[in-house]
Amino acid sequence: xxxxxxxxxxxxxxxxxxxxxxxxxxxxxxxxxxxxxxxxxxxxxxxxxxxxxxxxxxxxxxxxxxxxxxxxxxxxxxxxxxxxxxxxxxxxxxxxxxxxxxxxxxxxxxxxxxxxxxxxxxxxxxxxxxxxxx
Amino acid sequence: xxxxxxxxxxxxxxxxxxxxxxxxxxxxxxxxxxxxxxxxxxxxxxxxxxxxxxxxxxxxxxxxxxxxxxxxxxxxxxxxxxxxxxxxxxxxxxxxxxxxxxxxxxxxxxxxxxxxxxxxxxxxxxxxxxxxxxxxxxxxxxxxxxxxxxxxxxxxxxxxxxxxxxxxxxxxxxxxxxxxxxxxxxxxxxxxxxxxxxxxxxxxxxxxxxxxxxxxxxxxxxxxxxxxxxxxxxxxxxxxxxxxxxxxxxxxxxxxxxxxxxxxxxxxxxxxxxxxxxxxxxxxxxxxxxxxxxxxxxxxxxxxxxxxxxxxxxxxxxxxxxxxxxxxxxxxxxxxxxxxxxxxxxxxxxxxxx
Numbered sequence: 001x002x003x004x005x006x007x008x009x010x011x012x013x014x015x016x017x018x019x020x021x022x023x024x025x026x027x028x029x030x031x032x033x034x035x036x037x038x039x040x041x042x043x044x045x046x047x048x049x050x051x052x053x054x055x056x057x058x059x060x061x062x063x064x065x066x067x068x069x070x071x072x073x074x075x076x077x078x079x080x081x082x083x084x085x086x087x088x089x090x091x092x093x094x095x096x097x098x099x100x101x102x103x104x105x106x107x108x109x110x111x112x113x114x115x116x117x118x119x120x121x122x123x124x125x126x127x128x129x130x131x132x133x134x
Numbered sequence: 135x136x137x138x139x140x141x142x143x144x145x146x147x148x149x150x151x152x153x154x155x156x157x158x159x160x161x162x163x164x165x166x167x168x169x170x171x172x173x174x175x176x177x178x179x180x181x182x183x184x185x186x187x188x189x190x191x192x193x194x195x196x197x198x199x200x201x202x203x204x205x206x207x208x209x210x211x212x213x214x215x216x217x218x219x220x221x222x223x224x225x226x227x228x229x230x231x232x233x234x235x236x237x238x239x240x241x242x243x244x245x246x247x248x249x250x251x252x253x254x255x256x257x258x259x260x261x262x263x264x265x266x267x268x269x270x271x272x273x274x275x276x277x278x279x280x281x282x283x284x285x286x287x288x289x290x291x292x293x294x295x296x297x298x299x300x301x302x303x304x305x306x307x308x309x310x311x312x313x314x315x316x317x318x319x320x321x322x323x324x325x326x327x328x329x330x331x332x333x334x335x336x337x338x339x340x341x342x343x344x345x346x347x348x349x350x351x352x353x354x355x356x357x358x359x360x361x362x363x364x365x366x367x368x369x370x371x372x373x374x375x376x377x378x379x380x381x382x383x384x385x386x387x388x389x390x391x392x393x394x395x396x397x398x399x400x401x402x403x404x405x406x407x408x409x410x411x412x413x414x415x416x417x418x419x420x421x422x423x424x425x426x427x428x429x430x431x432x433x434x435x436x437x438x439x440x441x442x443x444x445x446x447x448x449x450x451x452x453x454x455x456x457x458x459x460x461x462x463x464x465x466x467x468x469x470x471x472x473x474x475x476x477x478x479x480x481x482x483x484x485x486x487x488x
Contacts, residue, residue, distance in 0.1 A: 036290075037291045038288060038290065061275075061290045062271070063285045117287075120284050121286050121287050125288060
């Protein structure tokens with residue numbers, strides 16, 4: 001009986017770790033971010049300074065989206081910009097409908113950043129999230 | 135069902151818009167190559183002998199090198215799509231004069247061609263390219279996106295909202311070059327008349343809020359012509375009843391259509407189907423915040439006064455309300471049974487084994 005409970009607890013712990021995308025003890029972490037109905041899920045992520053994060057991006061919508069990391073001020077600049085694509089830009093990706101992509105970044109210093117989509121109207125619609133580097 | 139088939143309804147319109155100001159934002163223009171907008175204008179939806187006649191006008195709103203468009207959810211597959219009459223909409227506006235205020239310009243656009251959505255019909259009316267599509271929300275959105283048009287961020291949810299009820303959409307886009315060649319100027323309208331056999335027409339209103347911020351205004355004039363006074367759901371704010379209220383929707387007119395109106399309308403191109411007498415005119419004015427327009431207009435003109443909550447887009451709300459008001463006794467009964475069983479089991483265990 002106690003063995004079954006232990007197995008169950010172990011499975012739960014693994015599941016929790018898996019859902020958080022933790023890489024065990026390597027200073028690296030994977031965070032899965034889904035774009036659905038023009039919203040980011042999750043809309044808030046916290047990581048420790050010095051961690052290398054790989055964002056697994058999933059566009060579950062039939063329309064294109066972007067994932068752009070930056071400070072709030074940088075987001076405002078993007079909001080006024082006119083770039084067709086951000087592929088190849090550090091900390092950014094443009095995703096066609098139903099496309100997936102990965103963005104890897106190392107966050108050395110504590111900071112409060114945003115990830116956002118700047119397709120027309122998307123940011124104002126609420127398509128942005130917060131990344132806390134602590 | 136027979137009642138439904140015998141019913142006389144009316145339905146209307148919808149437009150898909152996206153903010154022109156957003157065209158300058160990072161990620162692309164609203165249209166593929168230009169700066170032409172489609173503006174929403176007045177619409178008539180009439181239902182006579184099982185056929186919906188849908189008349190609206192697309193307004194050319196600029197001069198540019200590109201194409202913009204609109205997407206309209208439809209209750210069924212149109213049998214014909216043709217140029218509308220020259221004065222039908224204007225005559226209806228005059229009927230409810232004093233002269234109409236200007237619409238705040240709902241901005242541009244959306245749509246386009248192909249892919250997994252099925253193209254049922256393609257035609258050209260003046261400088262307008264019309265495509266009738268069949269597909270779910272994702273397919274229609276994908277079709278538009280694949281053709282280079284920017285959809286507003288709420289489009290996945292809104293298109294799904296409509297596709298669950300009817301997978302038929304009309305995409306209309308102006309060919310700016312053709313419009314210029316024809317001498318069309320900004321503000322010129324092109325009326326479109328769709329003939330749609332359907333037992334279940336409805337008036338899509340929620341789509342008018344597509345691409346708008348929550349507090350932005352949504353304004354529309356909706357004319358209905360039916361064979362008798364229709365019942366609608368949700369009810370207008372100035373109508374009595376217990377049904378949910380349509381925020382911002384006011385019934386301005388509800389009266390037997392005058393003979394002069396019917397005569398004038400019947401004389402217009404493509405309006406020969408209209409009876410000379412016995413039609414009911416309803417005129418609704420919508421003036422609401424985009425965030426409040428989460429409904430469509432379901433109409434029952436059969437006389438039974440049972441407009442469909444599903445057609446009104448209220449099915450979920452109705453289901454929720456029913457769930458909330460459902461009596462608690464089934465749950466309590468289950469709990470009581472469980473308690474009874476537990477008591478019986480406990481009693482047996484405590485009895486001495488003999």
